[in-house]
Amino acid sequence: MQLGFVSAILADQSLEEVLRFAAGEGFDCVEVLCWPPGGPDRKYGGVTHLDVTDFTPAKADDTRALIDKHGVAFSALGYYSIPLSAEEDQATAAIEHLYKVIDAAAMLGLKGINSFLGANQFKSMEENLAKFAEVWPPIVRHAEERGVRVGIENCPMLYAKTWPFGLNLAHSPAIWRRMFEIIPSPNFGLNYDPSHLRMQLMDPVAPIREFGSRIFHTHAKDMRVDPHRLNDVGSFAPPMDRATAKLPGLGDIDWGAWIGALGDAGYDGPVCIEVEDEAYTESLEARQRSLRISRNVLRPLIG
Numbered sequence: 001m002q003l004g005f006v007s008a009i010l011a012d013q014s015l016e017e018v019l020r021f022a023a024g025e026g027f028d029c030v031e032v033l034c035w036p037p038g039g040p041d042r043k044y045g046g047v048t049h050l051d052v053t054d055f056t057p058a059k060a061d062d063t064r065a066l067i068d069k070h071g072v073a074f075s076a077l078g079y080y081s082i083p084l085s086a087e088e089d090q091a092t093a094a095i096e097h098l099y100k101v102i103d104a105a106a107m108l109g110l111k112g113i114n115s116f117l118g119a120n121q122f123k124s125m126e127e128n129l130a131k132f133a134e135v136w137p138p139i140v141r142h143a144e145e146r147g148v149r150v151g152i153e154n155c156p157m158l159y160a161k162t163w164p165f166g167l168n169l170a171h172s173p174a175i176w177r178r179m180f181e182i183i184p185s186p187n188f189g190l191n192y193d194p195s196h197l198r199m200q201l202m203d204p205v206a207p208i209r210e211f212g213s214r215i216f217h218t219h220a221k222d223m224r225v226d227p228h229r230l231n232d233v234g235s236f237a238p239p240m241d242r243a244t245a246k247l248p249g250l251g252d253i254d255w256g257a258w259i260g261a262l263g264d265a266g267y268d269g270p271v272c273i274e275v276e277d278e279a280y281t282e283s284l285e286a287r288q289r290s291l292r293i294s295r296n297v298l299r300p301l302i303g
């Protein structure tokens with residue numbers, strides 16, 4: 001496995017600065033975020049460390065030169081918009097840009113990209129799955145033809161405004177099973193983040209036994225379910241009203257059990273730390289420190 005981080009936490013740094021920091025701190029890889037330029041559409045989103053809107057083989061050469069200079073790999077290109085959004089403009093823009101992210105990954109010779117499926121929170125699960133069956137097969141075919149794998153992250157995008165359905169269908173093993181029935185392509189899999197399962201009061205480790213071969217990429221983010229908040233608002237409340245995103249090692253997840261299960265499943269891909277712990281976001285120094293703390297927890301388990 002390779003230890004890295006999701007570039008979003010260094011949003012105000014250039015790609016070169018991100019890679020220099022990663023190399024200096026002994027990281028193997030970085031998941032490079034590729035939103036279209038134009039600023040955040042939400043917290044931890046809207047980050048453009050690599051602009052792929054008009055990507056060309058020459059730009060790919062320049063990017064590869066940067067990768068070689070710092071000796072830090074790109075684990076994947078990441079773009080987490082909402083392709084099945086109820087807002088047609090958002091859905092169309094997300095789908096169009098996804099094709100560009102896939103093309104850029106192919107030009108860079110990368111194994112994969114990461115995305116959300118998206119969801120229309122005003123429709124039923126069955127209606128959403130029918131839309132997924134229409135929208136996603138051509139995207140996955142496009143990736144397949146270019147030798148790129150698509151990892152879908154399991155973040156439900158469930159916040160007060162998107163409660164109770166969320167903006168990303170792919171939030172549970174039951175739905176992953178349906179997804180892979182509809183698109184069995186070997187280029188279609190998961191970007192597995194255990195924190196989103198813990199947030200839903202689920203076991204973050206158990207699904208690895210069934211879905212191990214579908215895991216293309218992982219995010220290492222911890223989650224703490226806060227009993228005092230749960231007892232106050234109940235399990236029907238938006239999950240982030242009763243849970244707190246933490247750095248790996250500072251929440252409820254058993255990282256040894258998680259890495260152990262990934263290894264048992266034959267996973268040998270990236271483990272990218274994703275920082276959304278509000279206790280470490282006030283300054284660049286704090287955000288960099290958060291990556292060092294997380295690295296110090298995970299490195300001994302990865303080697």
Ligand SMILES: O=C1C[C@@H](O)[C@H](O)[C@@H](O)C1=O
Pocket residue numbers: 043044045080153155193219274
């Ligand atoms: O991996 C993720 C992608 C982010 O854009 C999103 O905000 C977050 O919740 C997440 O886990």
